[in-house]
Amino acid sequence: MGVKDPEIDTVSIIDLGMVEKVNVEGNNVNVVLLPTFLGCPALEIIKKNTVNAVKRLPSVGEVEVEFVFHPPWTSERITEEGHKGLRAFGIAPPPQHFEEDGSWHVDCPYCDSTYVTMENIFGPTACRSILYCKSCKNPFEAMKPVSTIM
Amino acid sequence: MSSGENVLSPEYKKALENLLFQLADDDFLISFRGSEWLGLAPHIEEDVASSSISQDTMGHAAMFYTLLEDLGAGKADDLAHLREAQDRRNSVLAERVNGEGYYMETPKYDWAYAVVRNFFYTQAKKVKMDSLRQSNYKPLAETAVKVNMELYYHLLHWKTWFIQLLNSTEEAKRRMNEAIELVMKDFGDVFSYGDEKTAIDQSGLIASEDQLKEEWKSNMALPFECVAMKVPDLPEASAKNGRNGDHTEELASALTTLSEVYRLDPAAAW
Numbered sequence: 124m125g126v127k128d129p130e131i132d133t134v135s136i137i138d139l140g141m142v143e144k145v146n147v148e149g150n151n152v153n154v155v156l157l158p159t160f161l162g163c164p165a166l167e168i169i170k171k172n173t174v175n176a177v178k179r180l181p182s183v184g185e186v187e188v189e190f191v192f193h194p195p196w197t198s199e200r201i202t203e204e205g206h207k208g209l210r211a212f213g214i215a216p217p218p219q220h221f222e223e224d225g226s227w228h229v230d231c232p233y234c235d236s237t238y239v240t241m242e243n244i245f246g247p248t249a250c251r252s253i254l255y256c257k258s259c260k261n262p263f264e265a266m267k268p269v270s271t272i273m
Numbered sequence: 274m275s276s277g278e279n280v281l282s283p284e285y286k287k288a289l290e291n292l293l294f295q296l297a298d299d300d301f302l303i304s305f306r307g308s309e310w311l312g313l314a315p316h317i318e319e320d321v322a323s324s325s326i327s328q329d330t331m332g333h334a335a336m337f338y339t340l341l342e343d344l345g346a347g348k349a350d351d352l353a354h355l356r357e358a359q360d361r362r363n364s365v366l367a368e369r370v371n372g373e374g375y376y377m378e379t380p381k382y383d384w385a386y387a388v389v390r391n392f393f394y395t396q397a398k399k400v401k402m403d404s405l406r407q408s409n410y411k412p413l414a415e416t417a418v419k420v421n422m423e424l425y426y427h428l429l430h431w432k433t434w435f436i437q438l439l440n441s442t443e444e445a446k447r448r449m450n451e452a453i454e455l456v457m458k459d460f461g462d463v464f465s466y467g468d469e470k471t472a473i474d475q476s477g478l479i480a481s482e483d484q485l486k487e488e489w490k491s492n493m494a495l496p497f498e499c500v501a502m503k504v505p506d507l508p509e510a511s512a513k514n515g516r517n518g519d520h521t522e523e524l525a526s527a528l529t530t531l532s533e534v535y536r537l538d539p540a541a542a543w
Contacts, residue, residue: 158419160329160332160423161329161332161333161335161336161419161420161423162328162329162330162331162332162333162335163332164328192336192415192416192418192419193415193418195415195418195419195422197422225425225429242318243318243321243322244322244426244429244430245321245322245323245325245326245426245430246321246325247321248325249325249328249329249332249423253318253321267426269422269423269425270422271418271422273421273422273425
């Protein structure tokens with residue numbers, strides 16, 4: 124499917140790990156999505172885009188798209204392809220693990236340097252943080268890790 | 274989402290609805306107060322951070338209102354915008370103004386108050402979510418798991434401000450201590466279930482008021498140790514208990530402002 128995150132157009136919602144299930148009954152399609160962050164204003168747009176994308180497929184009847192919270196979306200659901208797409212957009216993919224004190228580290232998506240500083244855990248959207256690379260002197264963003272162990 | 278809805282007993286459903294209104298109205302009002310800070314925070318990074326937190330929190334309120342909608346209590350947007358002050362179940366702490374003035378004119382908001390209110394409130398919300406993850410109402414338990422993941426960052430944020438300001442200049446310490454006193458005056462109904470106490474205690478939806486208070490205190494021990502202070506005593510619920518619909522004038526004016534556009538045309542599509 125060609126549905127992208129409206130704010131990160133290099134990553135599909137499948138690679139973001141937002142598509143939990145697709146049920147097909149006869150010609151009718153029901154898509155179950157997982158929201159990333161609850162207050163994310165892009166959710167309604169994603170829903171509409173998904174409905175339109177499925178409707179464009181041949182011989183599709185009714186289309187229903189719903190959001191559920193179980194299982195909860197976590198940043199581990201982003202695929203390898205999703206990681207590539209994020210990097211292409213200048214966003215570091217979420218780290219795979221937390222340090223013992225709950226902190227985390229990512230490398231610069233432009234030059235791969237580990238010499239980076241956290242400028243703001245909160246960023247331009249709910250799911251992103253703002254960092255700065257001291258090596259290539261670029262500001263960049265990172266997908267916040269979220270996990271059920273937090 | 275609404276599995277088992279048909280088998281809820283009337284008493285259980287009433288307790289559940291009351292609890293959901295408390296959770297929803299709390300997050301709705303405190304995120305409204307947070308949004309009034311937009312453009313006024315101490316620096317630009319803080320503006321980004323605290324507006325992001327307000328946006329998340331508004332999302333949590335929307336989830337709790339949606340759970341109410343699923344129970345047949347009315348449309349989520351209507352529940353958020355159209356209920357009168359006396360029908361609101363938020364704690365008084367969540368409705369308080371940010372300080373003197375109005376953001377359209379010359380606001381003299383108090384950042385120390387914002388830090389203390391948000392930190393104490395967020396920790397209270399955290400212990401509630403931890404308890405709700407084991408709630409016997411599954412849709413609420415699942416929502417709590419989701420809310421909890423975002424809350425992690427909110428709590429970290431406010432805790433950092435709290436510790437840094439209280440370890441800072443004399444003026445910062447004085448203003449923070451004044452803010453703690455002010456917040457504590459309104460803290461009595463934060464853990465109160467109001468007149469629904471017995472019903473909510475018997476429902477198995479969430480831990481008791483006392484258990485939550487104990488959890489809050491033990492979670493606050495470390496940050497207070499970092500600033501060489503004692504965790505303040507939690508007051509008993511005062512006569513003015515937001516959980517029973519007793520509110521200040523500050524709530525009425527907040528509702529007038531926040532619902533102004535929605536009331537113009539409730540049928541409009543956004």
